Each structure stands twice: as structure tokens, then as C-alpha cells.
Amino acid sequence: MLIIGENIHIIAPKIKEAVNNRDTAYIQKVALAQWNAGAQVIDLNIGPQKKTGVEVMEWIVDAVQTAIPDVVLSLDTTNAAAIEAGLKKCKNKPFINSTSAEEERLAAMAPLAAKYGAKIIALTMTKSGIPVAAEDRFSIATDILLPKLTEAGVPVENIYFDPLVLTVAGSQEYVPNAVEAVRLMKLWDPPLNTVVGLSNVSNQVSHENRSLINRTYLVMLMAAGLDAAIADPLDRELMRFMRIVETRDDSTPVGRLLLHLYDTTQAMEPFDPSVVDMNDPEQVAIYKTVRILKNEIIFADSYLKM
């Protein structure tokens, strides 16, 4: 499982301030913390930066590469000139984050991915938005994104398809669909690479429940075959869940529960509540979260109390 560290994001006030002040030390600190916590790729979301995109991207790529010489970067902006400036600077093949199936975005990003041999995250959305059904997201991947990108010279192994995760707080009925879209993509020949922006699943959720929702969802996505997640590597509980699944660590009751979730999701079988020890608050919380993520119970901020 490839973790793309999400913490350098212009939405975060401290990052915005650091970018505006070109605070190299702070950016390096956040990048290193993620790297040391197990991120294999560091995302650099600088926002659109219409005027100073090239300069900001060159500065931030240099800053992170100086601190972590082996780093793989994910260049995250809609500004194509800034992306190209970053691509020129990257020592290891980076990710372009991102394109969608909209013509203008494809026309701007596909040639860059081809020219620099970069990987590219391809969102399964069109001008008219994100389709609801898993099959429709899959169709955007195979009918538009894949042919257009390969035609532009991007090999299929460099494309990471993102079926787009929606939040339980507002779009709960579509939360299972991203899992199913990943499953469909992995059934393609050859199996497509998949990536999600994991934390989106808990957008607008109160802070104390976000990690539990994120990490439980990650287990379900991994079961469907997910290859990469843009996520918070500093979330130790998230990394613990990932490790349990990857090493099939059944030495703890929670480990066995997560492996049951993984196995049943993979086999498309129902989750068996009898495996949950109802006297163990952590197991009960995971079970309730599974029910939320499967859209079996309506989400509410206090869902764990119920």
C-alpha cells in the first residue's frame, strides 16, 4: 500500500503561511515527519498559484528534495506551468496530481506526464461532475481516461485512477460506491492502478471520529484492491490498521476483526456481527463504523453513542 502524505496542503493555514513566506524549514519539517512515519510519496499541494506557481513549485520541490534526497513527490496544482517546472526539478519520477476526464485538464496534463515519464492521478469525473454509480466511474476510467492518456503516450502502469471518495456526512449512500469502483478497476486486464483521497470520506465529520472512519474505510478499500491512498501518515492508528492488514496480523482481537472485515469485503460477503466482542469498546466502534460505511445505518456525529 502506497501512502501519499497529504499534510502539505494549501488549505492548512500553517502551510499557507509557510508557502507565502517561503518558510523552507517548516515545509521540510512537515515533509520529513511524514517520510519518517512511512509515507513513500509526499504530496505538494500549492493551490492554483496563478501568478507565482512556477516559482513556488521550484522552491518547494527544492526544499523537500534537499531534506529528503530519495523522496518521490506528488505535484498537486491545476497550474500546468507550475507542474512542468516541478517535473524538471524532480530527481525521482513524481506523480502529477491530477487530471480528470475534462478535455482541458487532460490536454494540459497528459502531454506532461508523457514527456517526463511521470505518474499521473486520473480522477473519474467529467465536466458534469462525479457520477454516482460505480460502473459509471469505471466507464470514465476505461472509456475516456485510459484511451486518451495512452494515446498521449502515458503507459498504463503510470496511471493511477481515483474513483473519488465522498463524505459520510452528506453523501453517505455513495460511500460504498468508491469501494466497488476500485474493485471494478482491479478486474480490468491489465488491472488498473488505483488511488483515493482517503480523508474525503470524513469531510465535515467532527474531529474525534475522523481517524476511525478513515482507517476503517481504508481496510475496505484495500480489500477491493486499492494500491495507493493520499492520507495522513502521522495518523498512527491509520498506519496500524494498514500494517495489520498487510501483514495479516491476527495476534490481537482487533486484528482478527479487521481481517474479517477485509476478507468479507474482498469476497463480497456480509460482515458477520457475531465476530465482534461487544464488550470491547474498540471492536464495537469499528463495527458501528463499518455499518456507517456500508450505508446500513444513517450517519450522525454521535453515531458511536448509539
Next chain:
Amino acid sequence: MPVTVETPLEKWTGKVREVTLGATRDQKGTRSKTVTVGGETTLPFLHFEGSIPHPPVIAIEIQDSYPSDWSPVLLNAWGDTLKDPAEWAKKAEALGADLIMLRLRGVNGDGSETTGAQAAAVTKAVLQATGLPLIVRGPGQAEKDNELLVAVAEAAAGERLALGLCEDKNYRTIVAAALAHGHLVINSTPIDVNLAKQLNILVSDMQMEPDRILMDPTTGALGYGLEYTYSVMERLRIAALTGDSMTQMPMICFTGEESWRQKESKVGEGVPAAWGDWTRRGILWEAVTAVALLEAGADIVTLRHPDSVPIVRKAIEQLMAH
């Protein structure tokens, strides 16, 4: 050769809670009857799949002082009755209302702010004028709602009024007053299933019994977001029937208020001639909005025009016949 086709039936495990409004003399109130809503074990009017023990009911909305901002169609229909809440309540009862909803405007006819004592007095006058159970709503500003509803709750202790609206930013005072004086509450959230459930949890956390809570999913009028309300109500009801206890409260829709806010009902001049007769249009707008929401699962609809009442009543009777 005759073929036997079996109707596929949904098997629901949950049930909407039964909520009783009003208390009679031997229940420490003064109402001549009580009204119970809820109890459904199936989606609206699917009698072949489950039971619907109580038909949905109609509340007629009255206000504590002259509603000068109402559509002229409404002002003409009611005439001078609108100047006296007690008279208004009596007429509403005579028109066949199941419940009376008293809306406190927060401002008196002379422009002064309504005091708690005035709100208590008008509530008592209405209670004396009618034997029907009562819903009392504040003006919709948190501070004023709290001030007036606390006074009303105390003055009408034991009457099992439904008090509202409780919203996520302002519910504690109203819930506490209802708890202290034996009333119900109405939880209101803005067309969102997650927030509706969350508010039910928060209010239940204050030890309010779930069978003393009604929920208002927020009503859109015909042509003005009705379909959003409809789909939210459908999701809440399906969740209730599948056993989610914090969505099992009966639903109330303030249909009169919403439909008479819209241009089609409120305005008679400068609109296309093809819109037809203004009065008829306004009444139909209200009735159609109400019936659509009944089909979506409303247990209580509130109406404003006297002539909407028989239309909605007839629809309820026909939908309940099986």
C-alpha cells in the same frame, strides 16, 4: 391457464414511534381528546405490507396576533377571525382540524415585543377556546423562542403541548422546559438526514423520551424544493423501518407556511393569466404540497387556508381506505 402471482412483500423490522399529543382531564390536562400519530410498520399507505394504526392528521395554523404579512387570499378567507386567536382556534376546530398550531409571532400588533406573560396568556386563551391538542411554535429567533416557550410550557403544564422548534444551535432550554412541565418537542433540521438523526440523539441525551419527540425535516413547497424534502423523508422513514431508533420519530411538515410563502400563492397581480384563479391556485398549491408530503411519510401537516382542509382530509381518507 390462470397464473398465480404473489405480490413481493418487504419485511420491515422497525416501527415508527407512537407519539400522543394533548392530555385529557384524567391525564392532568384539559383537552377533550388526545391525538396519537405514528406507529407505522410500513412505508406510507402500503397497507398490504404492514400496519398504519393512526391516520396522518391535520393541524390548522393560527397566530397570536394579526398576520398582516399573510397572502390576501388567506386574510380574506378568515376575515376578522384573525384578530382573535381564541375565535380563530374555535373556527379551526369547527373546520375539522385534528390539532391547532399556535405560532407566536414575537411581535404584537402594536409593534411591541411579545412578553412571556403575553405568550402564556394567549396560550391559555386558546386552550380554553378549543378542546384540541395544541402545538406551540416560537417566532424562530433563539432568545425569543426560549423566553416565550418557557413561559408557555409553565402556564400549560401537563397539557402535553408540542413545543418547537428545537434546532441544533438552540434546543436545551426548550427541551428542559418540556421535560419540566410534561410537554413534547419538535426537532427541526435543514433537509439533511444526518443532522436530523444527530439532533434526535442530542435531545434524547437530555433524557427526553423518544415518544415525546416529533421531527420536522424542513419542508419545501411544491416547485420550491419539495423533492428534496421528499427524498430526505423517504430515507429517514426507511431507516426507521429498518430499526434505526433515532430516526423513528413521527414527522411534522409545516406545509401551509411554506406554500403560502411562494409567489404562486402570495401574489395575484402581474402574474401570467394562464396561472388561473388566484384563490383556487393558492388553495391547490397548499393542498398538493401537503398531500405530496403525506405520501412521503408526514404524520402531521399544518395548513392555513380553510378550504385546503377538506381537500387534504379527503385525500387522507382515500389513502387510508383499503
